[in-house]
Amino acid sequence: MTSFLFSTLSSNEIQDIFDIVEQANTKYFNKDMMSEFYSLKAVAYSKLNHNDEAQKLFSCATQLSDANLTRTWINWGDFLLKQSSIINDDESIIICYLNACKDLTEIKARSILSKIFYLLSHDNENNNNNKLSICIERYLSLIPVQHWLFWLPQIMNKLIRNESSQCMLAILNELIRLYPQAVYVQIKKSLRKLIENKHDEKLIPSTPITPSIDINLNLPIISYRQQAINNLNRLEQILLGQHPTIVRILDIIIEQLNTINETLFEYIIKRLYQCQRKIYEDLVENKKKLPEDVKQIIQHLKDILNNDDNEFKNIQQIKIQFLNDFNESVLNTTHISRSFVLLINKWITVIERRIEQTEPRIKHLNQIKYLQLLSFNSQITNDINMPGELWHAPEANFYFRINKFFPTIERIFKHERYFNRLTIRAHNGKIMYYLLSNNYQTISYDKINSQWELEENTLQFLKMINNICIRKEKELLKRHMQIFLPHLCTYLSSLRLIEDNRLTINLIEIYNNRLMLPIKKYYELIDDNNDNLLNIYQLIQNEFFSNKYLLHQWTLNEYTNATGYFSFRKIFTISMSFYSTLNYLFGFYMYTNNHLNIQRSIGNINPLYLRLKYDLNKQDENIFLTPNIDTFINRFGKMGPFIATILSTLTSLAQPKYQIIEYLKIFYKEDIHMKHPELTQKECVELVENIARQLETKLNQFTDIDVSKRIVSELVENSTDINQLSRLNPLYYPWL
Incomplete structure (x- = not known):
């Protein structure tokens, strides 16, 4: 615990402590106590930039005792990590962290392993010859197998990208023994993904090229994708040999569940909503060109309806009308027209009505x-x-x-x-x-x-x-x-x-589906005048949502007694402020009301479908409270639990002892790899380091409590500013 305090002290304060520690009489210390004493002195030396002395003391601390060395190994690894820009010794850092993981529980080991996986990004750089992955393989038998389970998605992604593949295969072989179900599901999913995505292959030689080989020799080549498929097939055979019953049962479950598809109309509704959202997002960004994705989806729906007349003979009228409405002249238009938006909305209404009338709710x-x-x-x-x-x-x-x-x-x-x-x-x-x-069907847009x-x-x-x-x-x-x-x-x-959870409800259901009409009105007004967003916002709010007590009235009806009402409001306020803070820091897309699920039993918010935004320069650095939520929380809730929760969350995440940015780098890296598979390892690492610097700058504002209070007060004060709300994406329903 003492080592955590050093991160919050100045150099002069550390020097004063160090002078006192130097006078300590260590005559009666046993080896374990001396080991801990040297470890703390090493941390103090590292804070005073006496790096050579710190190295020697860390080495002494690990050699004196075999017990209670977890914190020493972590401190030594953190010290080497800070020196990595000067001394490029990633192998020593990984050895320290692997030794620390030996005696930790799985949950505590996660933060250490996150750093190890991120360090593996440097494995193929600077002619390392996979030294880091070889180092992990050497220590693999000492690490409890369950520690790797949480990182299974990252392990599979590295295997697919052919990054440290031999090390990843060794880890997966260990996991197969104890957790065959988790590994098999990942293998099945990854194999299907690789088979479906046959494009973007990078070619590598099947054997290493050496100067002695004739340049005219035609080496057999194999793609990254094919090599990954071969590795996954090998793992699947190992799984089948060790756990045949589990593999057979999982195959049956997946095969049977895969036959429970969407119906045609349910599929059409999903595709039309995708088109609607894409068009609305482009209009907000002032893009007037009709997206190619929308054209592709509409053409795909037309092809399905034209595919087999016998299958769709009972919906001939809908089919003919759909083909007429979305004829070639409509799809060949270059700009988003008001009539096209209305056409999408019309067909959403038609198909939804058809589903409710003809298809049973329970099958x-x-x-x-x-x-x-x-x-x-x-x-x-x-x-x-x-x-x-x-x-x-x-x-x-x-x-x-x-x-x-x-x-x-x-x-x-x-x-x-x-x-x-x-x-x-x-x-x-x-x-x-x-x-x-x-x-129902998969198209290239989905991939x-x-x-x-x-x-x-x-x-x-x-x-x-x-x-x-x-x-x-x-x-x-x-x-x-x-x-x-x-x-x-x-x-x-x-x-x-x-x-x-059957007890959850989202804000759209609470607002009684009053949302699509103002959305349509918004885009009609924005089509005529894209500059005066404030007037448009006020016009829609006054015309459609003059009642700011919808959420309040629903809560009164749901909880008839005072205890239930006030308990729900308190927990809702805390949850809303907590997730708003995470959105402010990390850029989650959480303000879409149909993604905010509220647990009616306790009031907690469970946002689903969150995604990271790593372009933090374009992030709206604000917390937003729409009129209905603001009225429900009320002024006392905002000045009390709302501000207190934001302040405590930000100051907790900003504490140096948690090193939260170091732990989260691997997730940003994976996110960038998924969105931009064409980038190299080095380019991904540079992007992640840039994100880390931006996050660090933002979090450093909240290390001082007085500055934190001032910033949070400003954020909450501006959360209901109509100038800010009017610039929000209308799909967030800011007038509610």
């Missing part, structure tokens, strides 16, 4: 077609975990395993698309609900704009923030602050299961 699975899925019992599936269950820490004292799939599925509309809600009973009798997402990898990366990002400081900081714990994350499992690129 029953065919007992013959889904015989294998429905005939599962506890004796067969007692080893199969619930989807997403392995997101928990392995040492958690609870778990859920599949006991039975129920034959009924329910149609649910959430997040601008329809889902099938599955019901699964756990081994202990608990009933759990999952939203099944499975595409380019797929968000599932980005969303899963962001979920890992949030889990790291949870573990690093939110669960450790007293100021946040007493406010019951915690990021609630749903179980989520992606079996294939188009097949996902997302844990669903």
